Amino acid sequence: MINVFEVQETNKMIEESNLDVRTITMGISLLDCCDNDVDVVCDKIYRKITEKAANLVKVGEQIELDYGIPIVNKRISVTPIALVGGSCCKTPEDYVKIAKTLDRAAHTVGINFLGGYSALVSKGMTPADKLLIESIPQALAETELVCSSVNVGSTKTGIDMDAVKMLGETVKKTAELTKDNDSLGCAKLVIFCNAPDDNPFMAGAFHGVTEGDVVINVGVSGPGVVKRAIEEVKGQDFGVLCDTIKKTAFKVTRVGQLVAQEASRRLNVPFGIIDLSLAPTPAVGDSVAEILQEMGLERVGAPGTTAALALLNDQVKKGGIMASSYVGGLSGAFIPVSEDQGMIDSVLEGALTMEKLEAMTCVCSVGLDMIAIPGDTKATTISGMIADEMAIGMINQKTTAVRLIPVHGMKVGDTAEFGGLLGYAPIMKVNEFDCSDFINRGGRIPAPIHSFKN
Template identity: 80%
Template sequence: MINIFEVYETNKMIEQEQLDVRTITMGISLLDCIDSNLDTVNNKIYDKITRAAKDLVSVGRDIEREYGIPIVNKRISVTPIALVGGPACHSPEDFVTIAKTLDEAAKATEVNFLGGYSALVSKGMTPAEENLIRSIPMALASTERVCSSVNIGSTKTGINMDAVKLMGEIVKETAVATKDNSSMGCAKLVVFCNAPDDNPFMAGAFHGVTEGDTVINVGVSGPGVVKRALESVRGENFEVLCETVKKTAFKVTRAGQLVAQEASDRLGVPFGIVDLSLAPTPSVGDSVAEILEEMGLESVGAPGTTAALALLNDQVKKGGVMASSFVGGLSGAFLPVSEDQGMIDAVNRGALTIEKLEAMTCVCSVGLDMIAIPGTTSAATISGIIADEAAIGMINQKTTAVRLIPVIGKDVGDTVEFGGLLGYAPIQRVNTFSCEDFINRGGRIPAPIHSFKN
């Protein structure tokens, strides 16, 4: 039970420390929409989504109003479309019709984003999966709310380097296809290793095949709450620091649990998980970077940054799992450069590079996120960066992801404006030494020895 003291504390965090529930995401299975006729598939998909999620946004608004807890986004995730559209789609253009159907369904239900235009190719690609992947630039250029993800590796299967090479090309093609909009399509495209089935955050959300017909997953946030708590223990030892983060994460997760349970009850949809991820925004005071600097770093990127992030990530998880029996998704600290004012400032002052961000991803739950790079960056270099992040995820048995935005017409020293929660970003320098011969080898990097646990 949530008592009156917790309600009071939650209200204080909302009013003074920018606490919000970042998203309520309804997962919807589209497996019963599979058909060999493309028109039938599109009609079934539209009908299923609009029927299942017709009350999602209104219920979210009701909960906001009644409890005073801001719910920033209402979203939908669906079964990976490569599976759903496979029997009916025989070309990339066929898959694009499904992307447009998803977009229309998202608009009809008034959700912010819909995720699941996805393919899971960690070991190999079917013709349908390859067609979906090749359709991504067209799909993201012709839709507004559809998000795409591709899982190219896992600890159990290794890394599909053919898919890694293809995704470098697809990211570049997506940048070109959306160049008139600051290459925005790449902001809606994530490449994963060890992608979770129950992630409520975009752009990587999809409804896993092990999930039920519908489910409600909630993503909480609260970097501002954690930073304010740490201000009160400035100069204390690490034991006090850890306890403060842990207790604060507990309180934030309780708020998310309340919203999740209310949404589940009112919609008549089972509750899935609460994702504990600290998700920043461009707003001042809502930054993961500022938390790390409050721990004693002059700037994110300074020596000690990776250790501070490891501490933060671990204590958030420890506090969160005591507050909810069902924790899942990514559950850690997001490091999206364009969405975190502290990260932007660190890049601008020269303290934070892509290489340092890569080191930081070894100890947090995500990867290289919302990083703007020169539009001239080669597809092979993008593939190399994807391979590096996938290797970190594969070896460390954790989720890693890459969301790079090669902004056409921009170079190091320029800035790109995305708007809204996506913020703005400086164009970051990329190592230009070639990895093309490595990427062109083809085949798979095998799973690590510690993956064999049967």
């Protein structure tokens, strides 16, 4: 049983180490909003979201006051919109109409972001899926709070390379349509392999079809807390280091469990999962990179970085699973470039390259996340980078993702400003050798042999 004493134990973490609950995310099924008329669908979507989430922000703020725990974001995830609009959307513009409805509903209830403008196409695309993907650039350019994701691969099905090719072009078009804001639209688009149904983190959150009608998922965070704990065991062996991380992750997760249970009770909505991910921010002392450096690396990217990240990810999960029976989502350590000051510094000093980042994604929770690249990067090159990351997820039976931002008009050495939690990012060098013939083959990369477990 969680009690207030456990929360009080974390007061020092909150005050000195930037501990927070990164998000309370309400998942809402929109399957009952389907209809043959897009206007009817929009009306149903708006009414359901504004009714179910009417008190989400107020309850989150009240929990913050009652327990003194910062809750940074209040968010909503919805059923993948390609499914919801399949019967009524005949053009990309029809899907954009739904996106604008989602944005209006998000503004009405006062949340930070809404995720689920999504399609699941790991084995092939329906006409509805293609229309939604075609609509993404316009939808993200003409909305403020809507986030999009597309799952193009899985360990069980392989990788849909037709979708990968299409999404390389989609990323480029999104960058162009949002060029006046440093191509910010691309920061709201994630391409996945093995996407989880219950991820509370943006921009990749959606409410999977395996979920109930409404659910509360909570994402905890605490890079600063973990770093502070590691400082206290400086120079000690890996056994001590692992135990320290596990114990710290346990405490952080218990705080998230309390918030999740309180939000569930006050909103009268079932509790889903706790996501254990360490999610950094641009704030000083809230960096995953600094955790790795505290372990003994001069800079992230130095030899040993991948091993240190693997250790961190595993111990966070081990400690968190002891603290909650319902762990899900992504759970581990995010390594976005723009959102982590330590990662930014490592790129600027030449310690961290795109190739090292790709190696690190083999053991982290997500993938190539919030990475700014030159605006003239070819669509097929972006597709190739997506394909590489999807292959890592498929072969390793883990979630991987790509959130690349080809910033219009910028080149290596420039800096893109995104603002808020998204921070800023140096433009990173991309391998310019051509992969067009590979991407243009089309079809599907088959699932690996170890996927056959029936």
